[in-house]
Amino acid sequence: MEQNNFTGSEEIFFFEPFNTDMLFKSLRRADYIPLYAIRRHAGERGRPGRAYLADLAKHLNMPLPALSRTMERLQDKGLVTWKTDRNAGATYVKLTSKAVELMEDEHRRLSQAYRRIREEIDSQELESAMKTVKKITAILRESEPTP
Numbered sequence: 001m002e003q004n005n006f007t008g009s010e011e012i013f014f015f016e017p018f019n020t021d022m023l024f025k026s027l028r029r030a031d032y033i034p035l036y037a038i039r040r041h042a043g044e045r046g047r048p049g050r051a052y053l054a055d056l057a058k059h060l061n062m063p064l065p066a067l068s069r070t071m072e073r074l075q076d077k078g079l080v081t082w083k084t085d086r087n088a089g090a091t092y093v094k095l096t097s098k099a100v101e102l103m104e105d106e107h108r109r110l111s112q113a114y115r116r117i118r119e120e121i122d123s124q125e126l127e128s129a130m131k132t133v134k135k136i137t138a139i140l141r142e143s144e145p146t147p
Contacts, residue, residue, distance in 0.1 A: 023113055026102040027079075034060065034070050035079060035099055042094070050085070050092040074099075 021029045037060055038051040045052060053071065057064045071093055074080045079099040084091050095103075117126065 023109060024106060025109065026105040031074060031077070031079065032103065032106055034067070034074065035095060035103055038080065038093055038095055039100075039103065045088065047085070047088075047092070049094050051094070052085075052088070052090045052092045054090060056093075 023029075024032060027035070034056070037056055041055060041059055042049050042051045044055055053064060053067060056062075057067045060067065062070075071080060071082055074093075075082050079096055079102070080093045081096060082091065082093050121129070
């Protein structure tokens with residue numbers, strides 16, 4: 001019988017230390033990120049509340065077709081409205097009041113968690129940890145399979 005040398009330690013490394021999904025209750029983390037980008041970049045073209053898909057794709061470093069699918073999913077959930085600005089010849093999205101309310105709930109939770117981290121971990125240790133996480137993230141990006 002073949003001995004199983006699989007310990008799973010490689011996978012376990014990625015399961016818990018980087019699992020920020022557990023902080024999100026009202027929205028999924030995967031939904032919060034593009035919603036945050038919309039909120040942050042809305043109005044960049046002088047149109048309050050509007051975030052244009054082409055601009056978001058650049059900010060999120062995401063191909064436009066993938067971002068379009070994400071926006072369709074968010075629209076189906078009632079979190080964004082998606083329209084075409086005929087004058088600009090471009091498509092934009094806006095957050096719905098539902099999205100704003102859910103994001104405020106998540107923001108409170110994230111702020112509370114961040115405040116606790118700052119209270120329990122001194123600045124030097126946190127800075128060192130963040131440098132390490134950035135290095136790991138860079139390695140993971142380099143390890144991404146090519147499409």
